[in-house]
Amino acid sequence: MHAFEVLGDPVRRRALELLGGGERAAGEIGEVVRGEFAITQAAVSQHLKVLRDHGFARVRVHGARRIYAIDADPLREVDAWLEPFRRFWEPKLDALGTEVARGKRTG
Secondary structure, three states: OOHHHHHOOHHHHHHHHHHOOOOEEHHHHHHHHHHHHOOOHHHHHHHHHHHHHOOOEEEEEEOOEEEEEEOOHHHHHHHHHHHHHHHHOHHHHHHHHHHHHHHHHHO
16 A cells, blocks of 8 residues: 555544654544544554554554554655655745745734
8 A cells, every 4th residue: 555545544644643742542543533533443443553554653552552653754755755746835835934924023
């Protein structure tokens, strides 16, 4: 499965967003994701397995809990793939930054 196939699923993207704030127990991830997507715990477990199997997340066992964390290596690969396309949005973001800075000086 290609990185964009892994990231193409909104449940897996949400799980990664949650992990972006730091380690989380599988149950915590499941609670949020189940509430937002109305899926079963078994479905959440399958999505977490895909993230693990494709290197986006790593897990460690702490007692009876599974603690998940992001593994940044696949995200670096996605970032490298996006590099040639940055020229389409970086000048606009730079211009926006300039306008925001001007607004702060005059405001």
